[in-house]
Structures are given as structure tokens and as C-alpha cells.
Amino acid sequence: MRDSERSAEFVVFVRAHRADLLRTATLLCAGDDAFAEDVVQTTLTRLYLSWGRVRRADVPLAYARRSITHVFIDEARLAHRRRETTLADPTEALAAEPTVGTTDLVLREIVLGALASLGPRQRAVVVLRHWHDLDVAETARVLGCSTGTVKSQNARALAHLRDVLGATDHQLSLEVS
Amino acid sequence: MSPSHDLTRALQAAAETGRPAVDPGADLARARHAMHARARRRVRTGLVGVAAAAVLAVGTVAVLDRSATDPAGVELVAQRFEATPYTFDLTPQGWSVQAQQPWAVTIVPDDGSTSEDPDVFVGKLVIMFDANRPDGRVVDHDGRRFWVSGDSGYTTLATRTRAGEPSGVVRIQYPADAGWDERSMVDFLASVHVGAGAQQGSG
Missing domain, CATH: 1.10.10.10 (Winged helix-like DNA-binding domain superfamily/Winged helix DNA-binding domain)
Structure with a gap:
């Protein structure tokens, strides 16, 4: 798959679904805007790196929602030591x-x-x-x-x-x- | 009378950020940068393999035993660096200290593929100091005991601090897909010196 093709599809996807992913991240991160934005950015980068799987997914948005959950779980677990003391x-x-x-x-x-x-x-x-x-x-x-x-x-x-x-x-x- | 809400509506209200739409250009630039960085790491791995004998000859500790599924390699060189209150006898090539605090040091790859937020640890190497009991698989190395544990794509190594250092446990948490392996991580953790200003993190 050519880079230009991947990039073009990615831009269309981001334009259509970024707001949805940010809303999901906002809930997962309990309103921590910076954390949510970072989860979204990390998720989108991961999706781009494995764009073939996004394309093959029956519902790309559903695939992205699963990915964002995984990114959140990873980050929350890693950041747990620090974040748990601030709640x-x-x-x-x-x-x-x-x-x-x-x-x-x-x-x-x-x-x-x-x-x-x-x-x-x-x-x-x-x-x-x-x-x-x-x-x-x-x-x-x-x-x-x-x-x-x-x-x-x-x-x-x-x-x-x-x-x-x-x-x-x-x-x-x-x-x- | 108190208002009553169903959960979906409550979540809907909570999820609304009110933020304007973001141009996809920044996301694309970030993603393309990460893809190029991954490609560069793969090329570098090949070069590390070719140069292995020479690297060992000049006294560096190289990471050589990569599996076929591990495309990236990280090289440790015998060069001291400071991240006060911590000191490291080995330096990971291509990685730099992003943040240092009395209870933790965060080290990131130089390729910009990880978050600029030091509180986000995805893809990073994190050295932590705490009082929690170490657990996991036991590995003895150079007269010290290490404990290995991990899941979800991350591994944590732990060891007790040396005599004369602040008492506690120093740990390294590293991502499985960033080119680190257990042997090099044990070497790296063994090279950490915990200074007097270190504070034990909570958790």
C-alpha cells in the first residue's frame, strides 16, 4: 500500500471520527483533557502504523474504539502510581x-x-x-x-x-x- | 425534587468536550513521523548486527540476541550519565532522559515517537524507586537478585538498592516492542546508583 494512499485514507478517517474518539477518551480518562488528548494521539498513531488492519476491519470505527481502550488501559496502568495519588x-x-x-x-x-x-x-x-x-x-x-x-x-x-x-x-x- | 438521569444521557453529557474540530494534519504528521522512526530503527538494527564484533571489542555492552520478531535493537554503551539523584553507568544509545524526579526517571527514544508528556509512559523506559516488595521470576546476576514481572506488553525488573544507598527497591519498566530485552535490562538496572536525594514513590 502506498504511503500517499494510506495517508489520504487516514486523513478521511481522522476527520470523520476524531471527535468520537475524543469523547470516548474523555470518559475513559474521567475528564482529564490532557490525558484524553494524549490517548487519542497515541491511538491514531497506532492505527496509522497498522492501517492495513483498520482497512480490513468490518467497522473501522469499532476497531479504533477497541484500540483506544487498549491504549487507555496501558497508559492508566503505567501511570497508575502517579495518578492514583492525585484523585x-x-x-x-x-x-x-x-x-x-x-x-x-x-x-x-x-x-x-x-x-x-x-x-x-x-x-x-x-x-x-x-x-x-x-x-x-x-x-x-x-x-x-x-x-x-x-x-x-x-x-x-x-x-x-x-x-x-x-x-x-x-x-x-x-x-x- | 432531584433530577433523574439515565446512564447513557449522563455519559453523553460527560463526554462532550466542547472543543472545536482539529485539523487532521497534526495527527498525520505525528503518525508519519512514527512510521519513519520505526523504519529507521529497523535499519539501525541491521547495522548493529553487522558491527557487533567491533562494538564488543571496544568494551561496549551490545544487545545482539534479537529474535526475528523483534525488529528494533537498543545498544547500551559504557558511558556514565546523571539524572539526579540517579546515576547510570550505562547509556542506551538513541535514548535520552525526558524527566527526572526524586522518585522516577523517564527515558525516551530520540526519534520523537513517544508522548512529550512525562506523565505518559507508553513506549518509554521508566526507572522508579519505592518501598514495595519486589515479586516475580527471580534472576541472579553479578551477585544481586532481580525480579522479573510484566504483562500487557511491558516488563518490570526490580532489585533492592545497594548497601550505602537509600533503602528500597529500584525498578525499570520497559515496553516489549522498543528493542529492549531482559538481559540488557538487567545490565542497565544493575548500573543504576540511587543517590541520597531519592524519594520513594507511592503506589
Whole structure:
């Protein structure tokens, strides 16, 4: 495959899907913008280096979403030592938020704070299951774990999110699956 | 009355960055740079293999036993460098210190293929100092004990600091696809001296 052809296809892909990948990264990184941007950049570079696999994928965006999850897990694991010491109690962070603003902006900060208090793999489970709408088996395949692990991580994560949001002025209605 | 949200809507609200679209040019330039860097590493590996005998003759420690699936090679040379409070007796050719802190040193390839953010460790060599108990497969080398562990494409080597150094465990974490191998990493870790200003990281 010629470089020019690969580059042209890559540019089209980035133009179409970068925003989607950034939204995914924002959730995975719990609103850490710099971390999310770095995850996106690393993912796009990896996709370019293995562009043949992206082309052969049934759904290139789905392939990219799996890749970004892997990049996030790698980076989160590597950065864990440093990052884990900087995470604050999300309810403390929320207490400092301004009380005025649109519902969505307030909700955004609350949800990101709650996601930040989950472990990286639990966060990935939530994003894969409830943002990418993958089933349990596919989520397990992406994360390289058993379906039972996905179910238990998902249940714990949702219970935690419900607790954190319940401590604020918001309620989260959700089904634990 | 408290507002109620379903999870999808909550995630949707959380995912919105509000940032404008980015021109793909920067992503393309970064990706092309990484591809060229990978090609250069592959060429360099060939040169390292040809020059192996000469390299050994001048007293360097070379990484020679690459497998067919390991396209890149990293050469360690007997040259001291400082990353205060750490000192290294060996220098990896083509790699440089990106960040040094009392609890860690980050070393990156010179080809620009890794993040400029020192807190992002993907593709980098990270030397850490902490008090956690080392575990994993045991390797004895030159009178010292090393522990090897790893997963997800990364390997971590750990060893206890020498007598006279701050007490603790010094570790090296390295990516499997960057040309490092266990033997050279043991040599490299054994060359680390932990200075008085070192602080144990948490975690």
C-alpha cells in the first residue's frame, strides 16, 4: 500500500471520527483533557502504523474504539502510581463546583468526578458497556477478561456511580446488568 | 425534587468536550513521523548486527540476541550519565532522559515517537524507586537478585538498592516492542546508583 494512499485514507478517517474518539477518551480518562488528548494521539498513531488492519476491519470505527481502550488501559496502568495519588474524593470536588449553570454542565462535572473515583478497568467496562453499547461477551473480549469479571465489575461500578450521584442533588436511574 | 438521569444521557453529557474540530494534519504528521522512526530503527538494527564484533571489542555492552520478531535493537554503551539523584553507568544509545524526579526517571527514544508528556509512559523506559516488595521470576546476576514481572506488553525488573544507598527497591519498566530485552535490562538496572536525594514513590 502506498504511503500517499494510506495517508489520504487516514486523513478521511481522522476527520470523520476524531471527535468520537475524543469523547470516548474523555470518559475513559474521567475528564482529564490532557490525558484524553494524549490517548487519542497515541491511538491514531497506532492505527496509522497498522492501517492495513483498520482497512480490513468490518467497522473501522469499532476497531479504533477497541484500540483506544487498549491504549487507555496501558497508559492508566503505567501511570497508575502517579495518578492514583492525585484523585480526590469526588464528592469533595463537587462541593467546590459552582451552584449555577446548566443542568448538563453540572451533570458533566458530577459524572466525570464519579468516573474518576472508579478504577481504570471499571471505567472501561462502563464505557464499553454503556457508551459503546457492547454486550458482555464483546466487552470481555476487548478487555481480555472473563464475562463474569465484566458482570461483577459493571455491577460494582454502577452501584458506585449511583452512590456518588445520590450524594449530590442528582439521581441516576440505571439497570445493573 | 432531584433530577433523574439515565446512564447513557449522563455519559453523553460527560463526554462532550466542547472543543472545536482539529485539523487532521497534526495527527498525520505525528503518525508519519512514527512510521519513519520505526523504519529507521529497523535499519539501525541491521547495522548493529553487522558491527557487533567491533562494538564488543571496544568494551561496549551490545544487545545482539534479537529474535526475528523483534525488529528494533537498543545498544547500551559504557558511558556514565546523571539524572539526579540517579546515576547510570550505562547509556542506551538513541535514548535520552525526558524527566527526572526524586522518585522516577523517564527515558525516551530520540526519534520523537513517544508522548512529550512525562506523565505518559507508553513506549518509554521508566526507572522508579519505592518501598514495595519486589515479586516475580527471580534472576541472579553479578551477585544481586532481580525480579522479573510484566504483562500487557511491558516488563518490570526490580532489585533492592545497594548497601550505602537509600533503602528500597529500584525498578525499570520497559515496553516489549522498543528493542529492549531482559538481559540488557538487567545490565542497565544493575548500573543504576540511587543517590541520597531519592524519594520513594507511592503506589
